[in-house]
Amino acid sequence: MFSLGDLYQQVIIDHTKAPRNFGKLEPCNHDAEGYNPLCGDQLHVYLKINDEQIIEGISFEGQGCSISTASASLMTQALKGKTVTAFEQLFNAFHAMATADMDDKPDEEVLGKLAVLAGVKEFPSRIKCATLCWHTVKSAMDDAAEPARTE
Amino acid sequence: MNIKEIRQDFPVLHQELYGKPLVYLDNAATTQKPQCVIDAVRHYYERDNSNIHRGVHTLSERATAAYEASRETIRGFFNAASTKEVIFTRGTTESINLIASSWGGQHIGKGDEILITHMEHHSNIVPWQMLCERTGAVLKVIPMNQAGELDMDAFTSLLSERTKLLGVVQMSNALGTINPIKTMIQQAHAVGALVLVDGAQAAAHMSVDVQALDIDFYVTSAHKMYGPTGVGVLIAKQALLEAMPPYQGGGDMILMVTFEKTQYNDLPHKFEAGTPNIAGVIGFGEAIRYIQGISLDKIVAREKVLLDYATQKAEAFDGLKQIGTAKEKACVLSFVMDGVHPHDLGTILDREAVAIRAGHHCAMPVMQFYKVPATARASFSIYNTEAEVDALFAALKKARDMFA
Numbered sequence: 398m399f400s401l402g403d404l405y406q407q408v409i410i411d412h413t414k415a416p417r418n419f420g421k422l423e424p425c426n427h428d429a430e431g432y433n434p435l436c437g438d439q440l441h442v443y444l445k446i447n448d449e450q451i452i453e454g455i456s457f458e459g460q461g462c463s464i465s466t467a468s469a470s471l472m473t474q475a476l477k478g479k480t481v482t483a484f485e486q487l488f489n490a491f492h493a494m495a496t497a498d499m500d501d502k503p504d505e506e507v508l509g510k511l512a513v514l515a516g517v518k519e520f521p522s523r524i525k526c527a528t529l530c531w532h533t534v535k536s537a538m539d540d541a542a543e544p545a546r547t548e
Numbered sequence: 549m550n551i552k553e554i555r556q557d558f559p560v561l562h563q564e565l566y567g568k569p570l571v572y573l574d575n576a577a578t579t580q581k582p583q584c585v586i587d588a589v590r591h592y593y594e595r596d597n598s599n600i601h602r603g604v605h606t607l608s609e610r611a612t613a614a615y616e617a618s619r620e621t622i623r624g625f626f627n628a629a630s631t632k633e634v635i636f637t638r639g640t641t642e643s644i645n646l647i648a649s650s651w652g653g654q655h656i657g658k659g660d661e662i663l664i665t666h667m668e669h670h671s672n673i674v675p676w677q678m679l680c681e682r683t684g685a686v687l688k689v690i691p692m693n694q695a696g697e698l699d700m701d702a703f704t705s706l707l708s709e710r711t712k713l714l715g716v717v718q719m720s721n722a723l724g725t726i727n728p729i730k731t732m733i734q735q736a737h738a739v740g741a742l743v744l745v746d747g748a749q750a751a752a753h754m755s756v757d758v759q760a761l762d763i764d765f766y767v768t769s770a771h772k773m774y775g776p777t778g779v780g781v782l783i784a785k786q787a788l789l790e791a792m793p794p795y796q797g798g799g800d801m802i803l804m805v806t807f808e809k810t811q812y813n814d815l816p817h818k819f820e821a822g823t824p825n826i827a828g829v830i831g832f833g834e835a836i837r838y839i840q841g842i843s844l845d846k847i848v849a850r851e852k853v854l855l856d857y858a859t860q861k862a863e864a865f866d867g868l869k870q871i872g873t874a875k876e877k878a879c880v881l882s883f884v885m886d887g888v889h890p891h892d893l894g895t896i897l898d899r900e901a902v903a904i905r906a907g908h909h910c911a912m913p914v915m916q917f918y919k920v921p922a923t924a925r926a927s928f929s930i931y932n933t934e935a936e937v938d939a940l941f942a943a944l945k946k947a948r949d950m951f952a
Contacts, residue, residue, distance in 0.1 A: 401895075462891035520895055
């Protein structure tokens with residue numbers, strides 16, 4: 398059984414208290430709003446993607462629980478400097494990790510530090526907190542008019 | 549009143565989660581069910597299951613008798629003038645939609661005003677917004693103060709001959725506030741407005757006499773008063789119901805159907821189209837009898853003691869801010885904590901086997917008023933104990949330490 402400590406690892410607490418890349422990114426060329434109607438978590442993601450399809454800049458702001466804040470913070474660190482294609486791989490890997498069977502080990506090689514969020518799969522009501530920021534980046538890249546939602 | 553004995557009536561309470569005894573403090577969302585309610589529902593399905601009102605066979609007669617006995621029990625509990633005034637619905641939400649659609653469709657027009665309060669549940673906001681959109685009527689909102697009490701001066705000035713309906717929650721599910729409905733009803737009636745009282749949260753925690761209070765429409769749900777989910781009631785004055793068109797058409801609500809014309813059934817059946825939640829209604833009646841068996845007055849007194857105990861603990865707890873500190877309140881402790889989001893509190897407390905609610909409690913305007921995205925809410929019932937309140941605060945301390 399996963400314990401609370403598996404979910405609220407020190408890394409997550411740290412990122413909750415001091416989220417990285419927090420605030421508006423200027424200039425940016427893509428942004429989107431994400432909203433989790435269940436929890437009221439709300440975030441805004443800003444992206445600067447250059448002509449080579451590399452994420453040069455990324456930031457977020459908003460309010461949410463520690464899982465959604467830490468997940469967004471860790472995500473911005475993971476994506477900075479990555480290509481759009483690499484984002485898609487990470488998105489899929491993250492999604493697979495968050496919804497995997499209990500016994501599946503996260504693919505740490507691909508996910509790196511993001512693997513600390515693997516504990517959410519034991520807490521079904523919290524999975525959306527972790528995945529909201531990823532859906533929001535996807536909407537930003539697609540320049541979606543509607544806010545990203547987790548349901 | 550012996551809490552230990554009462555707890556014995558609720559089988560669900562006797563279990564462990566994560567190796568710790570369950571502490572159920574989400575009673576404002578739904579209460580647990582006593583064995584007698586479970587047995588009544590089970591008995592219906594095991595012995596009496598059949599459709600009601602039309603069957604001439606024994607099972608149908610038994611089922612009909614049990615269903616109508618619930619109606620009489622509920623009439624008596626709320627002191628309605630007649631069982632014709634007691635309409636079974638799917639719950640408070642459907643009861644309000646019935647009023648908005650049937651009465652509202654008939655009586656509300658452009659420029660009319662519907663007055664509600666800032667602390668309504670979404671179920672007493674959205675049906676009126678929908679009606680206003682359809683008719684061009686205007687929705688007005690009575691403001692509240694920081695304690696979560698209605699601004700009664702503002703209420704008085706919002707009332708006018710344009711006000712056609714006052715919709716007011718008797719007890720707020722998000723804040724615990726008990727509103728002064730007696731005065732509000734008198735004032736609303738003085739300008740010719742009707743009054744809808746949303747008793748979903750209040751009905752298990754305070755007595756209501758619809759005649760003494762002169763309530764036009766009273767609505768509540770069984771599942772917040774130890775009864776089954778999916779069943780509730782609308783109690784309304786007979787003259788109003790007689791004049792209202794049916795809400796839904798179908799079986800049971802008719803006397804005579806031809807392709808040219810249908811003659812509607814008498815009250816209360818006119819508003820009960822289709823096969824109802826028979827088992828639910830039977831369980832609802834049993835739940836009321838359970839409350840009556842303990843006595844609502846004793847319940848009110850006991851719950852006040854427990855809320856006072858919890859409130860004192862909350863006041864002494866560093867970093868905890870209560871949301872909703874009305875002078876008149878019951879059974880609800882809504883709060884936020886420095887540095888720990890309500891959803892994290894919800895998860896951490898769950899692993900301590902303490903069940904609370906975290907979220908907007910279907911009262912987003914209340915969250916907007918306090919400028920918080922969500923609150924954590926512990927809500928109490930007759931079976932809760934001081935030891936469980938202690939367990940709540942021990943778990944909160946754990947959460948605080950975790951994020952320290």
